[in-house]
Amino acid sequence: MQDHPILNELEELRKKGLESLQVVQDELGLQNWKVANLGRSAPMTQIFSQMKTVSAEVRPLVGERVNQVKKEFEAALEEHAAAIKQAMLNKSLTSDAVDISLPGRRPAHGRLHPQTKMLREIYRIFGDMGFQVYRARDVETDEYNFELLNIPAYHPARDMWDTFYTTKPGVILRTHTSPGQVHVMREYCPEPIRVILPGMCYRYEQISARSEIQFHQVEGIMVGKHVTMGDMKGTLTDFARRLFGANARTRLRPSYFPFTEPSGEMDVECFVCHGAGCQVCKNSGWLEILGCGMIHPTVLRNGGYDPSVYSGFAFGMGPERISMLRNQINDIRNFWANDVRFLEQFS
Amino acid sequence: MKIPLSWLKDYVDIDLPLDQLARLLTMAGLEVDEIHTIGLPIPHSDHSEFKFSGLEWDREKIVVAQIDEVMPHPNADRLVLCKLKDGTGEYIVLTGAPNLYPYKGQGPLAQPIKVAYAKEGAVLYDGHAAGLELTTLKRAKIRGVESFSMVCSEKELGISEEHEGIIFLEPDAPTGMPLVDYIGDAVFEISILPNMIRNACVIGVAREVAALTGKTLKKPVPTHKATGPSLKGKIGIKITSPQLNPRFAVGMISNCQHAESPYKIQRRLRLAGMRPINALVDATNYVMLETGQPLHAFDYDVLVKRVKGGVPTIITRTAAEGEKLTTLDNVERTLKDYTVLVCDTEGALSVAGVMGGLESEITESTKTVLLEGAAWNFINIRKTMSYLKLNSEASFRFARGIHPELCPEAIQLCLDRMAEWTGGEIYSDLVDEYPLPAKDPMVTVTTNDVTRWLGIDLTADKIASLLRPLEFVCTVKGNAVEVKTPPYRLDIGEEIIGVADVMEEIARMYGYDAIPATRLSDEMPPQRNNPSLEREEMVRDLLVKFGLQETISYRMTSPEREARWLQPVDKSAIDLDYVTLQNPIAVDRRVMRRSVMASVLETLQKNIRLSNRLMLFEIGQAYLPQKDNILPTEPRQLAIALSGRRETPAWDKKDNNTLDFFDLKGILEELAEGLHLEKVSFTPTTADGFHPGKCASFTCGDVTLGVFGEIHPLVKERFDFLQAPVLAADIDLEALLNVIPPLMTTSPVPLYPPVLEDIALTVDEAVPAGKVEALIRQTGGKNLVDIRLFDIFRSIQIGAGKKSLAYSLTYQAPDRTLTDQEVAQIRGRIVKRLDQELGAKLRA
Numbered sequence A: 001m002q003d004h005p006i007l008n009e010l011e012e013l014r015k016k017g018l019e020s021l022q023v024v025q026d027e028l029g030l031q032n033w034k035v036a037n038l039g040r041s042a043p044m045t046q047i048f049s050q051m052k053t054v055s056a057e058v059r060p061l062v063g064e065r066v067n068q069v070k071k072e073f074e075a076a077l078e079e080h081a082a083a084i085k086q087a088m089l090n091k092s093l094t095s096d097a098v099d100i101s102l103p104g105r106r107p108a109h110g111r112l113h114p115q116t117k118m119l120r121e122i123y124r125i126f127g128d129m130g131f132q133v134y135r136a137r138d139v140e141t142d143e144y145n146f147e148l149l150n151i152p153a154y155h156p157a158r159d160m161w162d163t164f165y166t167t168k169p170g171v172i173l174r175t176h177t178s179p180g181q182v183h184v185m186r187e188y189c190p191e192p193i194r195v196i197l198p199g200m201c202y203r204y205e206q207i208s209a210r211s212e213i214q215f216h217q218v219e220g221i222m223v224g225k226h227v228t229m230g231d232m233k234g235t236l237t238d239f240a241r242r243l244f245g246a247n248a249r250t251r252l253r254p255s256y257f258p259f260t261e262p263s264g265e266m267d268v269e270c271f272v273c274h275g276a277g278c279q280v281c282k283n284s285g286w287l288e289i290l291g292c293g294m295i296h297p298t299v300l301r302n303g304g305y306d307p308s309v310y311s312g313f314a315f316g317m318g319p320e321r322i323s324m325l326r327n328q329i330n331d332i333r334n335f336w337a338n339d340v341r342f343l344e345q346f347s
Numbered sequence B: 001m002k003i004p005l006s007w008l009k010d011y012v013d014i015d016l017p018l019d020q021l022a023r024l025l026t027m028a029g030l031e032v033d034e035i036h037t038i039g040l041p042i043p044h045s046d047h048s049e050f051k052f053s054g055l056e057w058d059r060e061k062i063v064v065a066q067i068d069e070v071m072p073h074p075n076a077d078r079l080v081l082c083k084l085k086d087g088t089g090e091y092i093v094l095t096g097a098p099n100l101y102p103y104k105g106q107g108p109l110a111q112p113i114k115v116a117y118a119k120e121g122a123v124l125y126d127g128h129a130a131g132l133e134l135t136t137l138k139r140a141k142i143r144g145v146e147s148f149s150m151v152c153s154e155k156e157l158g159i160s161e162e163h164e165g166i167i168f169l170e171p172d173a174p175t176g177m178p179l180v181d182y183i184g185d186a187v188f189e190i191s192i193l194p195n196m197i198r199n200a201c202v203i204g205v206a207r208e209v210a211a212l213t214g215k216t217l218k219k220p221v222p223t224h225k226a227t228g229p230s231l232k233g234k235i236g237i238k239i240t241s242p243q244l245n246p247r248f249a250v251g252m253i254s255n256c257q258h259a260e261s262p263y264k265i266q267r268r269l270r271l272a273g274m275r276p277i278n279a280l281v282d283a284t285n286y287v288m289l290e291t292g293q294p295l296h297a298f299d300y301d302v303l304v305k306r307v308k309g310g311v312p313t314i315i316t317r318t319a320a321e322g323e324k325l326t327t328l329d330n331v332e333r334t335l336k337d338y339t340v341l342v343c344d345t346e347g348a349l350s351v352a353g354v355m356g357g358l359e360s361e362i363t364e365s366t367k368t369v370l371l372e373g374a375a376w377n378f379i380n381i382r383k384t385m386s387y388l389k390l391n392s393e394a395s396f397r398f399a400r401g402i403h404p405e406l407c408p409e410a411i412q413l414c415l416d417r418m419a420e421w422t423g424g425e426i427y428s429d430l431v432d433e434y435p436l437p438a439k440d441p442m443v444t445v446t447t448n449d450v451t452r453w454l455g456i457d458l459t460a461d462k463i464a465s466l467l468r469p470l471e472f473v474c475t476v477k478g479n480a481v482e483v484k485t486p487p488y489r490l491d492i493g494e495e496i497i498g499v500a501d502v503m504e505e506i507a508r509m510y511g512y513d514a515i516p517a518t519r520l521s522d523e524m525p526p527q528r529n530n531p532s533l534e535r536e537e538m539v540r541d542l543l544v545k546f547g548l549q550e551t552i553s554y555r556m557t558s559p560e561r562e563a564r565w566l567q568p569v570d571k572s573a574i575d576l577d578y579v580t581l582q583n584p585i586a587v588d589r590r591v592m593r594r595s596v597m598a599s600v601l602e603t604l605q606k607n608i609r610l611s612n613r614l615m616l617f618e619i620g621q622a623y624l625p626q627k628d629n630i631l632p633t634e635p636r637q638l639a640i641a642l643s644g645r646r647e648t649p650a651w652d653k654k655d656n657n658t659l660d661f662f663d664l665k666g667i668l669e670e671l672a673e674g675l676h677l678e679k680v681s682f683t684p685t686t687a688d689g690f691h692p693g694k695c696a697s698f699t700c701g702d703v704t705l706g707v708f709g710e711i712h713p714l715v716k717e718r719f720d721f722l723q724a725p726v727l728a729a730d731i732d733l734e735a736l737l738n739v740i741p742p743l744m745t746t747s748p749v750p751l752y753p754p755v756l757e758d759i760a761l762t763v764d765e766a767v768p769a770g771k772v773e774a775l776i777r778q779t780g781g782k783n784l785v786d787i788r789l790f791d792i793f794r795s796i797q798i799g800a801g802k803k804s805l806a807y808s809l810t811y812q813a814p815d816r817t818l819t820d821q822e823v824a825q826i827r828g829r830i831v832k833r834l835d836q837e838l839g840a841k842l843r844a
């Protein structure tokens, strides 16, 4: 009974079926194998049609055996399908590998000019202290650029500025942002004032790695009834710490500007050598970053404020100089030359 | 200003190390730029803070020595052998110093010559090298004589460039003493601030040091008696304008012998940067450096000769326009009518306060010196020196204001030195005209003023004690101090200005370092936005986001440079009004720009061969002269220029398309959207500089914001651009910023799904796509929420002169899902309308 021919045939089908499954290598092969071995016209399914030739007692045995083989086939198919999927995945993972050393595709993007970024940084720091931006004109009168700032004609202090004169008498290119002080005072008087005045200034100089005919300046002015030199020192020290780092050391030393009295200059400890002396700080350990002072009584008066009641301080700095120090730019001419090879470095 | 330490120590005791002294001066406003040591050791510290240079002299190896005999060299004419003692023994030293030749073969010298002696191993400068080259003294055989040491010149010791002969020290120099202890020095290079001319002299610096260190200032006092006759009747003085010449004083010395000044004086002059000439001239320079008062020496006998033996009269007056004078430097100067001259009755002798004349200068044969000490109007001196382009030590000082009180003292000191160095006899008195005495302001400073200005609380006594060492005369009255300005300075004003000036002196003496840093406590001013700046920054940020690079250009240009952009292609020239510079730095930077666009196109040109893709923009002022105002308007403009490849190059991208009109238009569309502009439109237009078929205006409502497009081929030629199109947008920034709405609104997120469909329409080639789109939008109504052109197609099937425009339409209602019938209805209306108005046919 065990070796009923139909059972032998079944066993033969089972062997062949499982063998043929082993050589199947892809999804299509699996489909074909499934149709060939488990489909309606599969030999195994055909066995049922031969059932009538089988004796009744053997019949259940054959039926059971067919079902066993079918289950075995299904399990084998599932297992083999999983293996194929894994093999294909492995293959694709290998073949899809890329040469990661090829350069990446960079998104195209634009850039601000480095000095726009520098100015914004200054605006932000002073903005936090309540100073707002006030802009004034570039082409100025001698009166606003000099006279009202306590710099009469032929005054020794005029040596400090080499001026571009226009062909119109009394009209010059501003040599500093300071004329804005008088403009803002006249506009806001008698309110207290806290503003910064950024802008382009011009000086008649030989263009070199160190000096330019055109440069930005950011002026600041504060006017009120209780404004002291100590406040000036505190404000500018805070500014320096925010720009150069919380531990930046500063010093304030006397200087001279005709529109301030007392006048000073603030140095920050060289952030390249930390005071030990290097090329950047010319061995002094200090970098001069701004000029400042208490607003001269004459200037306050010219702005409409009574110097016996009001006081104030003013300061001015060169953003290009600060950028040069911070980014170790050794030639100021880079700023307006607009060579993209320079500009592209400031992302 | 160069201040030798040894000289400074004549007037104030100093026990500070070099760097501490430099810090003290710097923190008081006398900024030390450099310290040049002459033999003294250079401090070695991590935080020296100052630039040191110079040569340190070895104490053992460089000493004072004496030459007792100068002997000829057996086989060299130009060399001598010196018998020399250095305190430890006697040596024979070989030298070629020419100033020893006169002593050769005289046997033992009656008075030994004191010299600077360097022994084997000493580090010196090479006297024969062109610059400053260090060398170590080694044992050598020169012409058969062994040499292991040398007597030194100033150059070898780093004192000066002088290498003509060796140094002869004063006869009382102690043999064997380390040279550094005898003449070791350090020169402080100090920047003199414009208001601190009082400190452009050794006494001035000494006064500061004394005040800052609590020491006493020891002013020099003349030691020679004025034993000569009275000057009365020997000279007349006539001042024609006391405003220009408030004081003119003269003294006189006769029977001077021609001489060199002592070695110490010559050395000091050199260290201070002046060249020794002879004892008389050196005395005037020395006293100027010492006191700050420039002096001028005349040869009195020349003056007498000029008036044919009569009594000379000095007249100070302004020149006649065009009057001429040959100055000391042998240059004939043509003078202005404001130039003040020192003259006699025969004519001009010198340009007052600036430079002496050639004729009456001191020479080797001068016996009698008339010494002038005067005060001049500093503004007038400045005008003169800037006109004559003449910068002398005297004019540098006079142009910043020298107090008239200094004259007599300086004259007496100078005559004293002349007497000492030339053996002359000093006249017993001065002739002194002082028609306009200086007023030394008196101001009252209160303790409250100090608190209000400086933020520190000082008592009146403390204030006075800070000021007195600077010679302010202070009277304390309760909380006030009456402060009288000392008669050596002109920088203190009257009333509240004087208070401010004195305040700086209080702060300097108190120490800027000691003033506490405080945070602002004053009332917060009204806070204001700056919309123009804020919006401008928004525009910058948007353009950067779109991939553009910002530039900032020179605002100075030339009409020719700008004409490349501004001159119409059909004109051969253009005449524009510019803000023109009187003193341009160069011809091509002689005007202020009218067009930011021209700047950006220049930048594009400069970079076009450096980068295959350029997208640039600049925001900045242009300068437009006005008819009715001396000042120009300064409108802010936005200029954009693009050229090159559309895609950034990459290793697998093969797209070589170049940027064109629609890339620029896209940027402007995106900019308008980013700024939430409403009613933006683009209209075909023509404008100078642009390709007439690729040019449009950019408007918002009825405000024109600018013009953009491809630049005209002929303009392209002017700039030497490459083949790729150059796109430019010239935008009126102020107009753009003005149309930005203060607020933007949003629409709700749709709740119901959209219905999407594509339609293709065939129209005549001449029909603008914009018109088709506008009609679709208008007809579609509120439920047609988006229209996107996705294809333009031309073919024989469609027919010549026709094009097919394919649109993706999005229908959506806020309150329901639209049905197919509703959508079909809208589409039907659109198609019918387009057919009626534009003859458009729906393509199947």
Ligand SMILES: [Zn+2]
Binding pocket: A270, A271, A272, A273, A274, A275, A276, A277, A278, A279, A280, A281, A282, A283, A285, A286
């Ligand atoms: Zn450094």
